[in-house]
Amino acid sequence: MSCLQTIADYGLRSIGIGERLLPKTDFSLCQQFTLIGSGLIWNVYFGVFALLCGFVFANALALAKASRHAVARKPAEWFIFVFRGSPLFIQFFLAYEALVLLPREGIDLFGIVFEVSWLSRAWAGALIVLFLNTAAYSAEIFYGALRSIPKGDLEAADAYGISGWSRFMRIQWPTMMRLAWPAYTNEAIFLFHATTLVFFSGFPAFGQRGDALYYASYFVDKTFNPFTPYPIVAFYFILLTLALIWIFGAINRRLNRHLPSNERSKIKLRPQIIR
Amino acid sequence: MFSSCVDPSSLQGLNWLSCYLTTGKHIDFYWSFLTVLTLLVVTAPTALAFGFGGAMLARSPHLPLRILGKGYTAMVRGIPDIVFFLFFVIALDQSIEWLVHQVRCPDWTDPIRNGLEFRVCPQAKVPQNSSPQVWHSIYGFVLAVITFALVFGAFAANVLYGAMQAVPRAQLETAEAYGMNHGQVFRRVLVPQMWVYALPGLSNLWMILIKATPLLFLLGVQDIVYWARELGGAKTAVYAFPHPDWRLYYFLALLVFYLAMTKFSEVVLTRVQNRLSHGQATAAGEAQRKAAT
Numbered sequence: 277m278s279c280l281q282t283i284a285d286y287g288l289r290s291i292g293i294g295e296r297l298l299p300k301t302d303f304s305l306c307q308q309f310t311l312i313g314s315g316l317i318w319n320v321y322f323g324v325f326a327l328l329c330g331f332v333f334a335n336a337l338a339l340a341k342a343s344r345h346a347v348a349r350k351p352a353e354w355f356i357f358v359f360r361g362s363p364l365f366i367q368f369f370l371a372y373e374a375l376v377l378l379p380r381e382g383i384d385l386f387g388i389v390f391e392v393s394w395l396s397r398a399w400a401g402a403l404i405v406l407f408l409n410t411a412a413y414s415a416e417i418f419y420g421a422l423r424s425i426p427k428g429d430l431e432a433a434d435a436y437g438i439s440g441w442s443r444f445m446r447i448q449w450p451t452m453m454r455l456a457w458p459a460y461t462n463e464a465i466f467l468f469h470a471t472t473l474v475f476f477s478g479f480p481a482f483g484q485r486g487d488a489l490y491y492a493s494y495f496v497d498k499t500f501n502p503f504t505p506y507p508i509v510a511f512y513f514i515l516l517t518l519a520l521i522w523i524f525g526a527i528n529r530r531l532n533r534h535l536p537s538n539e540r541s542k543i544k545l546r547p548q549i550i551r
Numbered sequence: 552m553f554s555s556c557v558d559p560s561s562l563q564g565l566n567w568l569s570c571y572l573t574t575g576k577h578i579d580f581y582w583s584f585l586t587v588l589t590l591l592v593v594t595a596p597t598a599l600a601f602g603f604g605g606a607m608l609a610r611s612p613h614l615p616l617r618i619l620g621k622g623y624t625a626m627v628r629g630i631p632d633i634v635f636f637l638f639f640v641i642a643l644d645q646s647i648e649w650l651v652h653q654v655r656c657p658d659w660t661d662p663i664r665n666g667l668e669f670r671v672c673p674q675a676k677v678p679q680n681s682s683p684q685v686w687h688s689i690y691g692f693v694l695a696v697i698t699f700a701l702v703f704g705a706f707a708a709n710v711l712y713g714a715m716q717a718v719p720r721a722q723l724e725t726a727e728a729y730g731m732n733h734g735q736v737f738r739r740v741l742v743p744q745m746w747v748y749a750l751p752g753l754s755n756l757w758m759i760l761i762k763a764t765p766l767l768f769l770l771g772v773q774d775i776v777y778w779a780r781e782l783g784g785a786k787t788a789v790y791a792f793p794h795p796d797w798r799l800y801y802f803l804a805l806l807v808f809y810l811a812m813t814k815f816s817e818v819v820l821t822r823v824q825n826r827l828s829h830g831q832a833t834a835a836g837e838a839q840r841k842a843a844t
Contacts, residue, residue, distance in 0.1 A: 361813040362806050363762040369776070370806060373783075373799040469631035476633065476769055493637060500669040502645075506638040510630040 279306040290314040290485050298484055298494065305504070308495055312508050315488035316516070321399070322471040322487075326406035327464055330414055333407070337415035338452075342422050352415070359412030364405070364470055365477055371405045372396065372478030398479035406474075410467045414460060421456035422448065454531040461524040465517055472509075488512055571792045580778040584808070587764045587774055590696060594760065597700035599753075602707025609712050624708045632702055633766065639698040640770050644677075651675040688773070695770045703760055710752030715741060717748040747827045747836075754820040761812050765805075779805055 285295040287310055299307050340352035359367070375396040383390045394400055425448060433439070433447045472489040475481045481490055492505035556562070556570035571577070608620025649663065652675035659672045678686040718741055726740040768776035783798030828835035 357814075358806075358810065362809040363765045365765040365768075365776070366802060366805050366809060369779075370799065370802040373796075373802055377796075377799065469633075472631045472633050489631070489634065489637075492634075496637070496641065500641075500645075501664065502638050502641040506634050509634050513630050513634070 279304075279310075282306050283310050286310045287314055288317075290317050290487070290491070292483060292485055296483075300498075303495055303499060308492075308505055308508055311491045311495075312488045312505065313512060315486055315491040316512050318474070318485075318487035319468060319471040319516070322403055322406055322474060323464075323468040325403055326410050326471075327467060329407045330410035330467075333411040334414035334418055335449075337411060338418035338422055341415065341419045356412045356415055356419075359409050360416060364409055365473060367405050367409060368402065368473060368477030368479065371401055375401050398474055398481065402474040402477075402479050406467065406471065409470070410463065413463050413467075417456050417459045417463060418452060420459075421452045424455055425451045450531070457524070457528045457531055461521065461528070464524060465520055468516055468520065469513065567792075571794075574792065576778070576782060579773075580775070580782055583773060583775045583778050586692070586772065587767070590692075590699065590764060590767060591760060593696050594699045594703065595757065597696065598703035598707050598756075598760070601700055601704025602709075602711050605704060605708025606711035606715060609708065610715060620708070620712075624705050624712065626705055632763075633769070635702045636698055636766055636770060639701060640694050643694055643697060645669055647677050648675050651677055691770070691772055695767055695772055698770065699760070699763070703756065703763075706756055706759075707753065710756060711745070711749055713752065714745040714749035718744045744831075747831050750820075750824050750827055754816070754824070757816060757820070758813055761816065762809065775805055775808070 282304070283306075286299075286307065288294050289298075289311060291314075298311070337352050337356065340348040341356065343349045343352075378392045378395060380393055381389070383392055395404075429447055429451060430443075433443045438446065472487060475486045475490040484494075486494075488509050492509045495505040496502050556573070562570055605620050605623045608616050609624060611617050611620065648671045652659065652663065652671040655674045656672035661670065663669065663671055673680065678690050722740055722744060723736055726736045731739065765774070765776050767774040779801035780798060783796065783801035785796040786793045824835070825839070829839060830836060
């Protein structure tokens with residue numbers, strides 16, 4: 277079987293398109309590259325959507341945590357503490373067990389029945405956990421940045437009579453983003469790494485539709501040879517990380533474009549692995 | 552455990568619960584918390600030693616050693632750590648067995664990697680097939696510790712390397728001016744001063760290490776996650792203590808355990824940080840000096 281044929285059969289296997297049965301014997305390098313690459317679709321899906329939704333929620337959380345009113349501050353502090361203080365692995369398990377307990381026939385609300393069984397599937401359930409998790413981590417980053425906005429900037433805003441919402445939108449928020457961006461880049465990278473945990477925690481992979489690591493460990497289980505599939509995953513993730521650094525670097529350059537070149541904050545990859 | 556627990560079916564309410572929570576399997580569950588703590592206690596110094604070695608290599612004046620050190624620290628960036636966890640355990644296991652195989656069975660002719668199998672001679676199995684179950688558990692645990700130490704060592708190396716670079720150059724130059732040689736400068740000036748710079752990174756790493764311990768479950772060790780799944784699953788009437796699916800409550804207990812661990816560590820590490828900053832030429836040390844006067 278030629279490699280192109282393999283790609284046609286298995287390229288979209290992880291989302292259920294193409295050959296139904298996974299290869300059973302004689303695993304060629306091409307098959308491993310194709311299947312693991314097709315699993316990467318899930319990693320990108322989880323990462324991108326969790327990041328996009330998490331970004332908005334994290335901003336709200338950071339503002340709530342910096343709020344003077346305890347009604348807004350306390351819940352935000354607790355939320356951030358719970359999600360940053362416990363392992364993501366346990367969060368996945370817990371979320372899955374909780375979502376499975378939802379009534380199978382749906383929730384009856386004012387006569388309208390809401391279907392809820394899809395929540396326990398990985399594409400929704402794991403995405404919710406990743407979304408809440410990255411929101412908590414990013415909120416802490418944004419909160420730190422919000423607190424380190426130079427005092428002079430705010431005084432200048434006062435002097436110009438800018439206050440309230442327009443002060444936030446025009447002075448605080450852009451500076452907060454600029455200060456937080458290098459750390460947020462790392463958060464994004466490690467969120468993508470964390471997506472590999474999804475199918476290793478509570479969430480089952482229906483019809484063997486899994487992520488990159490799921491297929492890699494499938495090959496390892498079959499061949500007892502970890503020296504090919506895992507390096508392939510590593511290769512894909514290095515590419516993914518490079519792409520992320522490129523995208524976030526471009527945004528970082530835009531956020532810093534008004535500054536002299538020696539004052540710009542540089543993105544530095546710092547290790548911070550599992551959550 | 553209690554004498555009243557002989558016939559569980561006759562028990563009610565709190566009595567039932569107290570008997571349920573002291574069954575043999577639950578005692579095993581409580582012991583597995585100790586497994587996790589042992590892993591933390593053993594891994595932290597080992598990873599620190601690996602990290603120290605890595606940082607020293609990365610600072611070495613010889614190019615090959617430097618490349619080795621930098622390569623080690625760069626290795627874990629960009630790749631999800633769980634890949635390392637899954638990879639190292641099998642890779643270590645197979646390389647140990649392969650080495651033992653070479654020593655014990657030199658005239659074994661069959662290929663070791665035959666198609667889909669990895670087959671060494673029976674004498675080369677580690678641990679031996681005939682050895683008691685406890686040795687298999689210990690072997691699995693040791694492999695897990697080595698894997699954790701390798702991965703976290705790379706992160707610690709990164710932190711320590713940065714801390715060594717952060718020690719003010721003037722301090723080292725002064726030491727050199729007093730006639731200390733390279734090793735003396737390293738031991739007497741660089742290492743004592745670097746900890747205050749390393750501590751924020753290392754405490755971050757400790758938090759991450761705590762949160763990485765559930766991955767033991769993936770490495771096949773019977774840890775708290777294993778027991779929580781085992782005990783929490785629905786038990787039918789054939790069991791002494793039948794109950795519906797309680798895994799949610801077991802995982803909630805684990806969540807509380809981890810939150811307590813991280814909170815406790817946070818408090819302790821803040822204190823250590825304050826203690827270490829005392830008398831140092833850093834912003835925190837300066838703030839302490841000002842507060843005292």
